[in-house]
Amino acid sequence: MEITDLNILCNGLKEGKLGLALARFNGTIAGVFTNNRIKAAPVIVCRENISSGFAKGLIVNSGNANAYTGEKGIERAREMCRIAGKLLKCDAREIAVASTGVIGRELDIEWIRKKASEVFAGLGKTRECAERFSNAIKTTDKFVKKAYSNKAKIVAVAKGAGMIAPNLATMLCFIFTSAKFEATELQDMLKNAIKPLNRLTVDGDTSTNDTVLLVALGDEKIAKEIFEEELRRVCYSIARQIASDGEGATKVFEVIVKGAKNDRDAEVVAKSIAKSLLVKTAIFGSDPNWGRIISTIGYSGAEVDDKITVIFENDEKSVKLVENGFITGKEEEAREIMRRDFRIVIDLHKGDFEDFAIGCDLSYEYVRINSEYTT
């Protein structure tokens, strides 16, 4: 499925590092935004506009985050909505808006005004339109993230490169469905479904612009339980894809923590491992240096002792490196598992709580991309 299989018109264009995307629809809308205390102008304006629970269009630009741009930035985010509203023949407050790119640069609103007419002229339901739309929102992404559910008629398009946690690459995720739900229902379901995205971005370590929108077009009746389950699956798929497009990432790993004393312990252990630089570099080198995992668990703040179990596994094989604190010496078997995507399963043997996090490895390429980004 593509966005354009739903009742949506869309289009986009890319010109060098700048991009502009436009979509026309008519539905209920919900959104989840960054926790960063410094919020980009489009985040502030988008939240305002969607508070009505309805929207008729979306305008997104890439290359400039319109973040830390003060009152002028807010005015320009509003102007983006006015530009889109005029073209789509609706009120500016019926437009959702998002931006991604460099922080602290004035937004070239005239470029957006000019290009918006061009993008509007090409709005359509073809596959090319959908491709231009998703291509326009990319920045350092190697590929566009897409996920869909035929069962629940959901299509999600996202941008964001992995290692978002320490990295702050903006995640933009636009989820459309032909299902019919009230905006308040949508908001609840979205909040619950985005856990995989949060386990990727790690609470608080979010960029100034992170935005997840869910639009329900109201064309079909879909059972809530089915929709919820499918929405979660779609978000999980997007999270995995973002991790695998980690800036410089060569593989994705998932951390599954079991046996934690409480919710919080499970969460901090999973997140600490997924974002540890030492773990990430060891995984890049396929180095089964589980001591770094143990040390990370130790500083995570969770209640732990030295009776931890550490397992590396994929769908074919499972290797216990440490069992109840006993070192098995199976490093060479573990090294094989580390050569591609795998899971790190931790059992703290302290209780019944579980959680997970998604991460990717840290490579030379990560350093290259991020030391050369604006220059």
Add this chain to the structure above:
Amino acid sequence: MEITDLNILCNGLKEGKLGLALARFNGTIAGVFTNNRIKAAPVIVCRENISSGFAKGLIVNSGNANAYTGEKGIERAREMCRIAGKLLKCDAREIAVASTGVIGRELDIEWIRKKASEVFAGLGKTRECAERFSNAIKTTDKFVKKAYSNKAKIVAVAKGAGMIAPNLATMLCFIFTSAKFEATELQDMLKNAIKPLNRLTVDGDTSTNDTVLLVALGDEKIAKEIFEEELRRVCYSIARQIASDGEGATKVFEVIVKGAKNDRDAEVVAKSIAKSLLVKTAIFGSDPNWGRIISTIGYSGAEVDDKITVIFENDEKSVKLVENGFITGKEEEAREIMRRDFRIVIDLHKGDFEDFAIGCDLSYEYVRINSEYTT
């Protein structure tokens, strides 16, 4: 000054990745250890032994951290003390002990026993002895960190590579003085003086083995105020040196936060910037991408608004990149300052609290070292 200018005998040897160091003295002792919940065996044993406030010797091995090695590890750390005690003709409980290296490997106690006699035989007060001592405690360090105060008769020798924060490289720091102080006084002074080392290692993100010991030999009367000030200066110097020997670091930067609403805000902002991967990679590329700093401040958890001031400076020059939220456009001048060690000064304009942190940049070399460490 060298260790051996004080009333100490020392020696060490290095054999491949393994090292052993020994020192003989007689003094009061204080220590500060890792906050990691998983503490290496030598940390547990050393803390026990120095609880008397007195010590007659120190034994340190490198290459194996003796961490996550269970009861057997504790027994071997004690055996290290017995070996040293026998050689130095004192009780095993009068020996301080430390280890650094790979986690989760059994310690080869027979190697230590054999080599200890060899090291003991060469104990002395020559410059070569001091060099062998400090060389023996190194792991991935490119150089030994040393600092001294003639005024307060302090000599510090340390190992540890920068980026300790996310990195968990063990920091070992041994500080000796000919001054005379009670162990309780020493402990208080040490706790206050190690702030720069904490601002480098970032609370909690400490390795399983971090150990800072302060030994007072009691040969001279030195005024407490002078000693305290000099001890702080020595610790600050060691912290800067550790940062500059960051695994793969090409430069050191200091973050000075002013105008914070409270102590905690000043601390979290300074630390968040010093450990942000995006800031570290931008600094590696001499890229004045201050937007990453603003975004980091935004997710630090501190109370901030968009009226922040960001200054890049060194001893010759100071460039305001953002003044009260106003963007000055002086990126090119800032880029020049970033070519070598520099300071990032942040004013949050929210109150009167200040703090600082020390960091180093993140380079390709960091990834190489840490993806290949145990293999």
